[in-house]
Amino acid sequence: MNLDEQIGALEAGVDQINQLIETSVTPQADASPASATQPANAKTAAEAQPTAVTPDAADQPTLQINRPNRDEITMTIGDQTVSLHPTQVGQLIEELANARASMQPEPPANLPPGWRFVSTKNPVMAVQKQSNGDRLLVMRHTGHGWVPFTFSPDMVIQLYMLLTQR
Numbered sequence: 001m002n003l004d005e006q007i008g009a010l011e012a013g014v015d016q017i018n019q020l021i022e023t024s025v026t027p028q029a030d031a032s033p034a035s036a037t038q039p040a041n042a043k044t045a046a047e048a049q050p051t052a053v054t055p056d057a058a059d060q061p062t063l064q065i066n067r068p069n070r071d072e073i074t075m076t077i078g079d080q081t082v083s084l085h086p087t088q089v090g091q092l093i094e095e096l097a098n099a100r101a102s103m104q105p106e107p108p109a110n111l112p113p114g115w116r117f118v119s120t121k122n123p124v125m126a127v128q129k130q131s132n133g134d135r136l137l138v139m140r141h142t143g144h145g146w147v148p149f150t151f152s153p154d155m156v157i158q159l160y161m162l163l164t165q166r
Contacts, residue, residue: 090145097144118143 061078068074073084084092100107124140135156138148151159 093144 064076066074066076071086073089075082075084120139120141120143126138128136128138130136130150133153135151135153136148137151138146141147
């Protein structure tokens with residue numbers, strides 16, 4: 001996917017989220033929690049232990065994220081719920097990561113205390129040599145999907161030394 005396609009996919013995703021927010025903020029006669037998309041086997045909010053993110057403005061709807069089963073995430077903004085399956089979750093992660101890469105402040109330079117993560121042992125990877133001598137290393141993380149990194153020749157040497165020191 002080239003940069004223009006990535007930007008288009010990101011803009012489409014942001015538009016969908018904005019539409020969902022607008023729908024949840026605009027009062028609608030037929031909108032009720034019962035009409036929201038919620039699978040029959042979904043757990044209650046207490047059982048699913050939702051993650052709530054509250055925007056700065058008090059009049060903004062809250063975001064709740066639930067995991068009703070292993071292969072599904074539900075996102076609720078206001079009174080609108082959307083069910084996301086693995087492919088859609090991967091698409092959302094990719095679009096959010098692309099957007100986050102251009103935001104300030106950047107993620108912390110050091111690992112924050114208590115940071116939780118899932119690591120992938122022996123990930124599948126691919127390498128390409130760039131025309132300027134850099135190396136593109138793409139690794140497949142089980143949660144994040146394909147994650148690309150570009151290394152200058154000096155950084156490749158530093159990485160090799162880091163990985164081979166005893």
